[in-house]
Amino acid sequence: MADQSTRDPIEIRLTSAQRVHYVRQTGMVLPSSLSFYPAQLKRLSSVAVKAGTDTLPISRSAVKEVLEPKSSSEQGSDSFAVEVMLTSEQKEQIRQVTGHVFTSLRIVPDDVPVTYNETWDDAIPIRVGRTMVIKPADKSYETSHATQIIELPVGDSSKQGVFGTGRHPSTQLSLVLLEEYVESGDRVLDLGTGSGILAVAAAKLGASEVLALDIGAAAVAIAQETVSLNNVADVVEVDQGSIESAAPPFDLVVANIFPKVIIELAPNLGTTLRHAGVLITSGSVVTRAKETANAVCAAGFSLEKQRPQDNWIGMVFRKP
Ligand SMILES: C[S@@+](CC[C@H](N)C(=O)[O-])C[C@H]1O[C@@H](n2cnc3c(N)ncnc32)[C@H](O)[C@@H]1O
Structure with a gap:
């Protein structure tokens, strides 16, 4: 050697x-x-x-x-x-x-530098939750019953590195919890929007105003494309930035972001929500869920629900 x-x-x-x-x-x-x-x-x-x-x-x-x-x-x-x-x-x-x-x-x-574990190649339509179908814009999906169809852009290599094809358990957990918690007329913040998938889902589930934020320029560009593809530009605004760009109060915040970021932002997430507002987080693997929940609860939230999928946990917190 x-x-x-x-x-x-x-x-x-x-x-x-x-x-x-x-x-x-x-x-x-x-x-x-x-x-x-x-x-x-x-x-x-x-x-x-x-x-x-x-x-x-x-x-x-x-x-x-x-x-x-x-x-x-x-x-x-x-x-x-x-x-x-x-x-x-x-x-x-x-x-x-x-x-x-x-x-x-x-x-x-x-x-260790963070990279996201998703590829946009070979995406196919998938059903998520009770009412949603996620599909690449160029693929068809036949359904006989009422379904929220969320279309994702295709054919652009710049999508590589942007998260949110709908296939990752953390995205699916957020989608299922949005389906359960979004109420008609809600004002929703999608923090860490990636492809914009959760922001579009929130709009289709009845939110009247959605702010989609991401620190990444590539994510913002793809999210804007996703919003226009789904004809929800009148409801969803996409901007580059983080929580400081979000003017409170929101009824619901969804954040599929790694624990480190949620832990850092926990106190700000508290001030962003209205009284009795809901925070959905899903970017934590099982081994880090307690650490994330402790930090969010220390910021004054109560943990209302935990939902596992594979090695991931979706959590719902309520602001008092
Ligand atoms: C795991 S992806 C989630 C994408 C999409 N929301 C989904 O559920 O599939 C996390 C996203 O959060 C963004 N992000 C990371 N830290 C952030 C922060 N402090 N503020 C806003 N966005 C952030 C990343 O750029 C990335 O696009």
Whole structure:
């Protein structure tokens, strides 16, 4: 094997089993390899060796996890680490650089760049909830009973990287909960609109005003296209931005966004809703649901409902 005591970064290629484990724990996608400078790996390994652990922390937060491990009663109250077991080849790769054998990597998801796990290719019409069908605009769907049909744009490669084809459990959970909670005439905020799918669903379910916000320019462009395709531009406004661009009060906020963001925004979500308003969140995998719910409840909400699908949880909170 090559001498790795050089200054070049080393690449640790991740197996599909490691990536699947990580996605199940966090809902986020790991890159296909992790890159480290040897000096960085040596620093991280010396922390682990001093702490007497055979788990190698790969970020500053993961180092904190190693140095200040939480008791089980504190689990889920602060950062959240995932342990990824190393293959023998990866162990050897790391041993060559650090001189130590580690059995696993400790990764704090918030320190790893987020990518969304969806592709727009090969989308087909799907039924969601009792009344909705999500379909690419160029595919037909025959139905004999009254159905809300939500059409999604097709044929533009810029959609890659924008989330919201309707196939992901977190989107479907939000759709089903919108179907249950949107009332005719509601003013709705769709925070993190992605493709605009939830904003269009809210409009079709009877909301009289919907604000769809996303921090990503590509998402805003696709969401605008989705809104025109579905002829709901008189109800749905799409803007680039986050919660600070939303003038309260809303009757309902839906946010299919990762726990880190929901936790950060929880106090603002409280001020955005009217008294007795509803907050729907669905971007959390099961392992992070408690952490998200605790933060939202600490901002004054009460947890009204939890709905699981696969490894994901949709949650409904009520503002007092
Ligand atoms: C998981 S996607 C959800 C897309 C769509 N609403 C759905 O349910 O399929 C999350 C979206 O939230 C956006 N986002 C992330 N942080 C945000 C924030 N602080 N404010 C607004 N949008 C945000 C991302 O750009 C992304 O498009």
